[in-house]
C-alpha cells in the first residue's frame with residue numbers, strides 16, 4: 122500500500138496511476154477534494170484522503186486514520202508542493218503570508234508527514250519514505266527563491282533522516298525531478314524549456330524505485346547536481362539564462 126501526498130495532480134497523480142496499474146493499493150492525499158476524487162474515479166479502488174500537509178494536526182489525524190484502516194502501508198511519497206515567484210529587488214515588503222506558506226507546505230509539510238508516518242513505516246519489515254526534492258535544490262532559480270531554498274532544505278533533511286534511520290527498516294529516498302510538465306509552473310509565463318513529459322518522468326521514477334536507489338535523480342536534475350559540485354557559477358547561469 123502506498124500513500125502519495127499531492128496525489129490530485131501532476132507528479133503525484135502520475136505516480137499514483139503507475140502504482141495502481143501495478144496492482145498496488147493507493148491512497149492519494151491532498152487538499153483539493155474534487156481533484157483527488159477525479160483522479161480516483163479513473164482508478165477503481167484508489168482511496169482519497171483530504172489533508173493540508175502544512176497543518177500538523179491534520180497530518181497527525183491522517184496518520185491515525187490510515188494506521189487504523191490500512192496498517193499495511195509500506196510506502197509514503199512526500200510529494201505535495203507549491204511554487205511562487207518573489208522579487209526581493211522590487212520596492213516594498215513582500216507578502217509575508219505567501220512567503221511563509223511556501224515554507225509551510227514544501228518544508229514543514231515534508232517534516233510533518235515524515236514525523237506522523239514513521240511509526241507506521243517502522244512497524245513494517247521493509248518500508249520506504251520518499252521525499253520529493255528538486256534540481257532547484259542544488260542550483261536555485263532566482264525568480265523562485267523560497268521554493269529553491271525549501272528544496273535545498275528538503276535535501277538536507279532527507280540526508281539527516283536517512284542517517285538517523287540507518288538501523289531501521291525504513292529506506293529514506295530522495296526523488297530529484299528535473300523540470301516536468303505539470304501545473305506547478307502556473308506562475309511562470311510558460312513551461313520552462315526542456316521540460317520532461319510527465320509519463321517519461323513517472324517511468325524513470327518507477328525504475329529508480331525498483332532499483333532500490335536512495336537518490337533518484339532524473340534527467341537534467343543530474344546536470345544540476347553535477348554543476349552544484351564542480352561549477353556552481355555555471356549552473357546558476359544555465360538555470361537562470363532566460364532571466365539574465
Ligand SMILES: NC(=O)c1ccc[n+]([C@@H]2O[C@H](COP(=O)([O-])OP(=O)(O)OC[C@H]3O[C@@H](n4cnc5c(N)ncnc54)[C@H](OP(=O)(O)O)[C@@H]3O)[C@@H](O)[C@H]2O)c1
Pocket residue numbers: 126127128129130131132133150151152153154156172173174175200201202203226230253254255256297298299300301302303304305306
Ligand atoms: N513539475 C516540476 O517541474 C517539478 C520539478 C521538481 C520538483 N517538483 C516537485 O514535485 C512535487 C509535485 O509537483 P507537481 O509538479 O506535480 O505540481 P502540481 O501539479 O502543482 O501538484 C502539486 C500537488 O500538491 C498538492 N498540494 C499543494 N499544497 C498542498 C497542501 N498544503 N496540502 C496537500 N496537498 C497540497 C496540490 O493539491 P491542490 O491542487 O489541491 O492544491 C497538487 O495536487 C512538488 O513537491 C514539486 O516541488 C516538481
